[in-house]
Amino acid sequence: MNGKNPKKLKSNNYGKYGYFFILPFLIVYLLFSLWPLLSTFYYSFFEYITRNLKTTISWTGLNNYINILGLGGDKAYFLKYLGNTLRIWIFNFIPQVLLALLIAAWLTDSRVRMKRGGLYKVMVYMPNIITAASISLLFYALLSKFGPIISTLKDWGWLAADADIMTSKWGTSLTLSFILFWMWYGNSTLLLIAGMLGINPSLYEAADIDGANGFNKFFHVTLPLLKPVLLYVLITSIIGGLQLYDIPALFNTSTGGGLLGLPDDTSTTAAMYIMRLHSSDTGRAAAVSVLLFIITLIISLVFFRLFRDSDEYKQAKKGRRGKKSALTSGKGGAQA
Amino acid sequence: MKEASNAPAITDKAVLRSKIIRAFVLIFLCLLSLLPFYLMFVNSTRASNDIKAGISFMFGSQLQENLANFASKQVGLGVTVLQSMLNSFTVALPATLLSVYFSALTAYGIHVYNFKLKHFAWGFILAVMMVPTQVFAIGFYKFMIQLDLIDTYWPLIIPAITTPAVVFFMRQYLRGSLPLEIIEAARIDGSGEFHTFNTIVIPMMKPAIATQAIFQFVASWNNLFMPSLIINSSNKKTLTMFVQMLTAESFKTDYGIVFVGLAITILPMFLMYFLLSKYIVAGVALGGVKE
Numbered sequence: 001m002n003g004k005n006p007k008k009l010k011s012n013n014y015g016k017y018g019y020f021f022i023l024p025f026l027i028v029y030l031l032f033s034l035w036p037l038l039s040t041f042y043y044s045f046f047e048y049i050t051r052n053l054k055t056t057i058s059w060t061g062l063n064n065y066i067n068i069l070g071l072g073g074d075k076a077y078f079l080k081y082l083g084n085t086l087r088i089w090i091f092n093f094i095p096q097v098l099l100a101l102l103i104a105a106w107l108t109d110s111r112v113r114m115k116r117g118g119l120y121k122v123m124v125y126m127p128n129i130i131t132a133a134s135i136s137l138l139f140y141a142l143l144s145k146f147g148p149i150i151s152t153l154k155d156w157g158w159l160a161a162d163a164d165i166m167t168s169k170w171g172t173s174l175t176l177s178f179i180l181f182w183m184w185y186g187n188s189t190l191l192l193i194a195g196m197l198g199i200n201p202s203l204y205e206a207a208d209i210d211g212a213n214g215f216n217k218f219f220h221v222t223l224p225l226l227k228p229v230l231l232y233v234l235i236t237s238i239i240g241g242l243q244l245y246d247i248p249a250l251f252n253t254s255t256g257g258g259l260l261g262l263p264d265d266t267s268t269t270a271a272m273y274i275m276r277l278h279s280s281d282t283g284r285a286a287a288v289s290v291l292l293f294i295i296t297l298i299i300s301l302v303f304f305r306l307f308r309d310s311d312e313y314k315q316a317k318k319g320r321r322g323k324k325s326a327l328t329s330g331k332g333g334a335q336a
Numbered sequence: 337m338k339e340a341s342n343a344p345a346i347t348d349k350a351v352l353r354s355k356i357i358r359a360f361v362l363i364f365l366c367l368l369s370l371l372p373f374y375l376m377f378v379n380s381t382r383a384s385n386d387i388k389a390g391i392s393f394m395f396g397s398q399l400q401e402n403l404a405n406f407a408s409k410q411v412g413l414g415v416t417v418l419q420s421m422l423n424s425f426t427v428a429l430p431a432t433l434l435s436v437y438f439s440a441l442t443a444y445g446i447h448v449y450n451f452k453l454k455h456f457a458w459g460f461i462l463a464v465m466m467v468p469t470q471v472f473a474i475g476f477y478k479f480m481i482q483l484d485l486i487d488t489y490w491p492l493i494i495p496a497i498t499t500p501a502v503v504f505f506m507r508q509y510l511r512g513s514l515p516l517e518i519i520e521a522a523r524i525d526g527s528g529e530f531h532t533f534n535t536i537v538i539p540m541m542k543p544a545i546a547t548q549a550i551f552q553f554v555a556s557w558n559n560l561f562m563p564s565l566i567i568n569s570s571n572k573k574t575l576t577m578f579v580q581m582l583t584a585e586s587f588k589t590d591y592g593i594v595f596v597g598l599a600i601t602i603l604p605m606f607l608m609y610f611l612l613s614k615y616i617v618a619g620v621a622l623g624g625v626k627e
Contacts, residue, residue, distance in 0.1 A: 017529045021445020029498040036475030122613040123366035131558045133579040134601045152390035194621040246560045286474040293471035300466045
């Protein structure tokens, strides 16, 4: 995996320096990530009640979990907010990956060569870099009841005079999906382009000789070989999607504070729930975090399983080089 | 079979036709990327009532009024937009430097040396790459209270030392571009291990460091969740927290103010992107690191 030289170095007994080099990372990770993660588990078993600026903390077992899952008489807030999060995510992801596949296929098509491909890449990726918080408020200002776009659509008679995205559950939800889609499809496109450029051109030549057309080549050569990159895009998107915070937190929220996603709590995400509770009801916020962690873990494990399978497949095919290139292609298809 | 036999006989005309259709769609998407920002800049020069009346593609004449109104209104927020930008910069710059330096250090340590826990350490870094911040935010918040670091920038800067995705990227880079003979040669010349890393390896890693630095800076600059958790004082608020304050009802009454405020908050990233877009786009394709 590391070439032949490390063996030579080993004989000089430099190996121990490896510990010094990775020590800062490990110490800071243990203190600022792993310890907080473990203590989050711990806090999730306690009840925090604040009265007259005094917080009493008492062991409550699994009650926080029971409450946020709606098993203890409370509303199932966690499930509700997880549902909101996933609803917003899925309507962003499906069009995102379809459009990204199309654009990536177009920009890597050797038959129909597009000029200025670089410029297109720069333009479609741009929204991804701009501060999400600002973008969210920008869309709100353009699309709110008195926003210029809505007013113009009403003038043209395309929208009813009393139409208001911000009081409609699906209006708000789909607009949030659109903002995410608009911010992220460029990123997916660039990853898929890198993946497509990594596919051996001789496979397409062989397909040409067999008389395959563009569709055949796309579905029988490109898509199967793109599987690791597609999985990577899917997994990073869903793990990022589960954390969704900036955009819904600034888009259509109650002005009285409390991070309530309007209308009627239908655009509140799980991360907004954590932020809402973090100082007032630490135990419950911790329980939300733990459940999010477990979901993320399950998704990651499923991913690594699927990924390992395709990894082995590649190794079998490519022999010694397989391991290395499968790893790089998993990380966005870079064939560095 | 019939379909297949048609395939190679594609006429120039068909190629031209798909070229035109594709160019049309791609240009539409480019305009879609620009449109919200264009409308934002236009609206920042229009009066609130004009904005509410509908969209316009022509710049107005109210920029100065909007700026003046914005300037007087932001007084009530306890922090100005420029101060919040400076605050964001104060966080993002050291966080970026720590992130790329220590990630390079960690990646180098794992790449070059053979030690017992090498594979374990690498597996650990790969495993934690996917762990999102939100899942340990509560423990982190409580820990920062115990350390008395709430309302300081340290909790936003120090954890940048551990950015597993950047370590991953740096190791991929080292695999492709660091000849171990150079390290051997430096040893023969009597160079210490850390000295070799700082004076020989770091300069060789410049391209990787520059790319990752851009992404880390953007990630830190755009972060809202962590600063919201840690920062309380108005005058310490970061740019994203400033934007959040613009959502208040008092701002929503005057759209000119909202748009001019947004334009100011977006401008730095906008300029940076168009200056560095070449490197950014290439960096994404190399497995760009987000979040």
